[in-house]
Amino acid sequence: MFLAKVVGSVWATKKTDNLDNLKFLVVNPINLKKEPLTDVVVVADVLGAGIGETVICAYGHAARKAIAPDDPSALSLEAAVVGIVDKIDIDKSKIK
């Protein structure tokens, strides 16, 4: 899984049917120094993550299982928020 900061949302009226009524966030993966990178990933979210929050995101089956626990393979998505971060403890002495 990766850590990311929520920086926005994306809307698509014309989309794959099985994605109707889902919310898609634009997130910005962060590195060890907690700096946001310029890459973005689009993730589905049912946990209610807000702009500026740090989230744990997962790919693939893990993402679908987070959004539709009873029928994950019915979804055309492969990235989702699986947790909203309260605290990250990094031992700075271990970082180069």
Added chain:
Amino acid sequence: MFLAKVVGSVWATKKTDNLDNLKFLVVNPINLKKEPLTDVVVVADVLGAGIGETVICAYGHAARKAIAPDDPSALSLEAAVVGIVDKIDIDKSKIK
């Protein structure tokens, strides 16, 4: 999923049988500043995305489920358009 701009199309007469009659677009992933990168990805599309449009693309099972909802594992593809973007809202204050 990733955001990308549609920049072209690709044709292949000689291809895996299960890909017959599908349309393949060349898309250009974009970053947080909405600048296109130079990498390209080939994606299948059944939503009718046009050149210059911004799309949400998905990989793997998610892509196959978008193109062939009833029998996704029958396809030899692993990237597809799953949404045509109407609007991207980015909170610029959250971007480094």
Added chain:
Amino acid sequence: MFLAKVVGSVWATKKTDNLDNLKFLVVNPINLKKEPLTDVVVVADVLGAGIGETVICAYGHAARKAIAPDDPSALSLEAAVVGIVDKIDIDKSKIK
């Protein structure tokens, strides 16, 4: 899927049994300017792609489905040629 130029072949006498009698090409992914990159990927091919040709390649289940449509999960491979490119149309005005 990704676009690549076929630049060579690779032989391995000692290999996983389920890969016997398959042909493995060395391909070079290309970017939006159609420049070959220095990375290489090893892909299985049953379409007969030749040196110098541009191909569409797929990863994972998609690759196995292209090589063994009737029993894809029997194979220890995860990249394959799924199409030999006739034409790529890129709208240059859309490229930065």
Added chain:
Amino acid sequence: MFLAKVVGSVWATKKTDNLDNLKFLVVNPINLKKEPLTDVVVVADVLGAGIGETVICAYGHAARKAIAPDDPSALSLEAAVVGIVDKIDIDKSKIK
């Protein structure tokens, strides 16, 4: 799989139900010179890896199988510690 150094932990009260009671570490992939990189990955751990230890991590099904051997597909995670490293032997003459 990849090698990484454990550099911290991450807590998320609000998370996908199927991740309750799991421990999530922040790990730092290392390269051939055993230098930590600045990228981070969030991995689940049931082996008890401590801060500063080097671990082998796996993605996807492999990760879920390590955390929930009896029902891997029930989990919304795709990265996990699968081994705590005792020793790495690198033949330096083979490294550029």
Added chain:
Amino acid sequence: MFLAKVVGSVWATKKTDNLDNLKFLVVNPINLKKEPLTDVVVVADVLGAGIGETVICAYGHAARKAIAPDDPSALSLEAAVVGIVDKIDIDKSKIK
């Protein structure tokens, strides 16, 4: 699949049960100029690849199928040697 040079081995006494008795190599992916990169990947091996040999490695299901053909999903690994390279033919005129 990717090409890599075997540069070492890694030992982990404490590991996921289903990985007992497997051998894990440290390999170094190579690029088109056959230069080793500094990234490393940990791969399982049952073919007996030795230090300095060039190997073809595969990810995901393909890797598990190479190590445990009869029950691939029982394994917590996602990278394995699937071939030991005898010869790589690269057409240098096709390389930029």
